[in-house]
Amino acid sequence: MAKLYFYYASMNAGKSTVLLQASFNYRERGMHTMLFTAAIDDRAGGGVIASRIGLSAPAEVFRPETDLFGAVAGAHAVKTLNCVLVDEAQFLSKDQVWQLARVADDLGIPVLCYGLRTDFLGNLFPGSSTLLALADTLSELKAVCACGRKATMNLRIDGQGQPVASGQQTEIGGNDRYVALCRRHFAAALTGQEGNGQ
Template structure:
């Protein structure tokens, strides 16, 4: 029986490499993975999932208006899809998650979603909220703070200081965000 998976973490935990690895595992066994990513994350080009260690994978881009179920059904006619894998799932909207549920429940195809849970203000993203509500399996991909504790927050840094106000979505990498444990996020300390 297919399930909806939500695998979340902070920045720099290896989510994109995990997406690429899972897609590769399916494809190596002769299976077809429908790989999707958000149009918002264009740091490395549009329609590409690129890990920080340099491995990349082409992906279909989705935006707020995209109907994922329609894309799945169109691609499934061309070639049977064995799974759906989504990177940057925090940017999904409620209707996207409902479409993923339909793929799982009506088409019996597993859907694996990878992304952040909370933003730099420690608030849930919309996609994270609905995945926490509906996912059959929720798993954390762990990484650590500079102190060695488990990182649970994505701190936004400007001029070497943590910022906790502003627009929720600002695309960036190591130059803008750092994973921190709760203690150092609350203290505002980004290093010893």
């Protein structure tokens, strides 16, 4: 029975790397995968999933209006798909998560979603919230805070490296805009009690 998986972590945990490795494993065995990434995240160029260690692969992009079930079903009718992999899954809508659940349930194709659990204020993203509720399997990937503890939070920083405690939930960026921290150092940074990760 195909399942819906959610692999979540803070920034810099290697989510995209793990996704690309999983896709490679299927393809190496002659199987077909379909990759998706959020249109809003074009840091590596539109329609590209790229990891910080230099791996990349082309992907379909999803937007808020994208019907993921329809897209997968259409591709599956042309060429049998063995797995669907979604990067930046925090940007999925609630409806899109349900569509991916249908891909697993109705089409029998495993769906592996990779994304952030929470935003820069510690609040769940809509896509992550729905995945936490619906996924058959939840797996946390580990990142490391500067103190050596597990990093679970994403601190947004400004151009001078100072913590940002307000703003829109979504602001695309990498190491120039976010720092992965343990909960203790995240809270301390937001309240100005200590420096990032010290």
